[in-house]
Amino acid sequence: MKRSNxxxxxxxxxxxxxxxxxxxxxxxxxxxxxxxxxLWLPQEAIGYPRxxxxxxxxxxxxxxxxxxxxxxxxxxxxxYHSLHDLGIRxxxxxxxxxxxxxxxxxxxxxxLLLIIGx
Amino acid sequence: MSDGTxxxxxxxxxxxxxxxxxxxxxxFSVPFADxxxxxxxxxxxKDDLDSSLSFRxxxxxxxxxxxxxxxxxxxxxxxxxxxxxYYPNKVRVGPLEHFPIERDLVVGIEDxxxxxxxxxxxxxxxxxxxxxxxxxxxxxxQRDQYEQFSSCINCLLCYAACPQYGLNPEFTGPAVLALxxxxxxxxxxxxxxxxxxxxxxxxxxxxxxxxxxxxxxxPKGVDPAHAINQNxxxxxxxxxxxxxxxxxxxxxx
Amino acid sequence: xxxxxxxVRPMDGWWRRNPFFLRYMVRESSAVLLAIYAVxxxxxxxxxxxxxxxYAAWFAALTCxxxxxxxxxxxxxVCYHAYTWWKVMxxxxxMLVIGGRRxxxxxxxxxxxxxxxxxxxxxxxxxxxx
Numbered sequence: 001m002k003r004s005n006x007x008x009x010x011x012x013x014x015x016x017x018x019x020x021x022x023x024x025x026x027x028x029x030x031x032x033x034x035x036x037x038x039l040w041l042p043q044e045a046i047g048y049p050r051x052x053x054x055x056x057x058x059x060x061x062x063x064x065x066x067x068x069x070x071x072x073x074x075x076x077x078x079x080y081h082s083l084h085d086l087g088i089r090x091x092x093x094x095x096x097x098x099x100x101x102x103x104x105x106x107x108x109x110x111x112l113l114l115i116i117g118x
Numbered sequence: 119m120s121d122g123t124x125x126x127x128x129x130x131x132x133x134x135x136x137x138x139x140x141x142x143x144x145x146f147s148v149p150f151a152d153x154x155x156x157x158x159x160x161x162x163x164k165d166d167l168d169s170s171l172s173f174r175x176x177x178x179x180x181x182x183x184x185x186x187x188x189x190x191x192x193x194x195x196x197x198x199x200x201x202x203x204y205y206p207n208k209v210r211v212g213p214l215e216h217f218p219i220e221r222d223l224v225v226g227i228e229d230x231x232x233x234x235x236x237x238x239x240x241x242x243x244x245x246x247x248x249x250x251x252x253x254x255x256x257x258x259x260q261r262d263q264y265e266q267f268s269s270c271i272n273c274l275l276c277y278a279a280c281p282q283y284g285l286n287p288e289f290t291g292p293a294v295l296a297l298x299x300x301x302x303x304x305x306x307x308x309x310x311x312x313x314x315x316x317x318x319x320x321x322x323x324x325x326x327x328x329x330x331x332x333x334x335x336x337p338k339g340v341d342p343a344h345a346i347n348q349n350x351x352x353x354x355x356x357x358x359x360x361x362x363x364x365x366x367x368x369x370x371x
Numbered sequence: 372x373x374x375x376x377x378x379v380r381p382m383d384g385w386w387r388r389n390p391f392f393l394r395y396m397v398r399e400s401s402a403v404l405l406a407i408y409a410v411x412x413x414x415x416x417x418x419x420x421x422x423x424x425x426y427a428a429w430f431a432a433l434t435c436x437x438x439x440x441x442x443x444x445x446x447x448x449v450c451y452h453a454y455t456w457w458k459v460m461x462x463x464x465x466m467l468v469i470g471g472r473r474x475x476x477x478x479x480x481x482x483x484x485x486x487x488x489x490x491x492x493x494x495x496x497x498x499x500x501x
Contacts, residue, residue: 007353014463026490026491033412048427076406096469112413331392
């Protein structure tokens with residue numbers, strides 16, 4: 001039997017799964033629900049000056065990069081395998097689209113964070 | 119009968135390959151006593167109503183693994199499922215899902231048997247051993263590492279439960295992978311090396327999506343989902359060449 | 372001449388036939404909303420790189436009712452992901468025995484659920500007071 005290459009994608013899926021299980025709920029709550037309306041948190045909490053300062057720091061860059069990248073590696077792995085569950089014949093083409101999307105987003109995030117500078 | 123015997127409707131799948139193009143359901147009225155299992159209901163149908171009804175059974179006590187059926191859409195042992203729990207509603211009995219139907223409630227299990235034979239389901243010793251060396255010694259703690267996985271009765275409820283097996287019959291499947299882990303985790307066995315080809319394959323542990331229904335339906339508490347998913351970690355460690363972290367430690371030697 | 376004619380049943384709609392499978396599909400579908408959220412964040416980083424006006428436009432979009440609704444649905448879905456993630460996490464771990472007693476799966480899941488709660492409090496505190 002041929003050895004599967006799943007371990008690569010499963011590792012990324014697992015890391016993203018842990019991160020999104022720990023941080024997903026609170027990040028969605030803050031950035032998508034309470035900060036935009038200024039409830040329990042001032043709108044400035046995710047305002048331009050503050051987010052720029054975070055994105056310009058090494059710590060902030062790493063956090064932003066890891067969150068966006070791993071959330072997507074986790075999501076595309078699940079989405080790809082769900083295609084099979086839904087009876088859609090998902091071969092190498094579908095895998096390339098799914099994992100390719102995560103790769104492009106990962107590179108884009110890194111690039112943007114570098115452009116934002118220090 | 120005036121002894122208070124109740125009657126329940128058992129709707130069972132019928133399929134006779136010599137005359138049917140497709141399966142269909144047939145309903146029987148079955149008088150039953152309070153302690154009757156679904157298996158006893160089927161036996162009443164065969165003995166008294168329609169002797170052509172075909173189904174597998176043997177021990178009547180949940181140890182032989184023969185009487186697996188879909189009962190109201192759930193994989194269950196007929197001898198361990200009781201008519202009183204469905205009364206007054208109808209009980210729908212079907213053959214185990216994800217297997218080809220041979221006749222009525224009998225499914226073809228050759229695929230499973232072949233896979234069982236393919237994982238070296240026996241102790242592969244670490245080193246050769248003479249009779250003079252005596253028996254293996256094993257502590258209770260070492261035994262605990264594999265005991266629950268040795269409880270499998272090959273009833274195939276987990277295969278009927280597993281949608282990944284249904285979607286892809288190439289998948290090795292829950293019971294066989296649990297048995298594979300049973301041997302890997304046994305301190306007497308050489309562990310990883312003998313069976314890693316099966317584990318690391320797409321059809322091995324990587325066919326599992328952790329739906330988890332297999333462990334839910336297992337009548338013996340084998341927990342095949344645990345056996346398989348532990349080995350995803352082992353397979354990953356093996357893939358990246360860090361085998362010394364394989365667990366359980368007894369298996370990695 | 373064999374009289375055998377095995378009948379293979381189709382898998383169409385398999386996940387609609389059992390509540391267990393339905394919950395599995397809901398769990399898996401959480402990935403879609405998580406992916407969309409990650410793209411929203413990525414868009415935010417992009418706007419951040421374009422300057423204050425661009426970022427203000429991204430922020431303004433977050434305040435619209437459709438966005439708030441999306442994030443509520445995403446929140447519920449990702450909470451279900453977090454709950455189920457920790458619930459199944461012990462299946463990937465070997466049997467743990469400490470002091471002769473087996474650590475139960477629920478105990479391990481409990482650690483995970485507690486970690487999510489703790490991280491949520493910590494991140495909120497950072498957002499509010501740091």
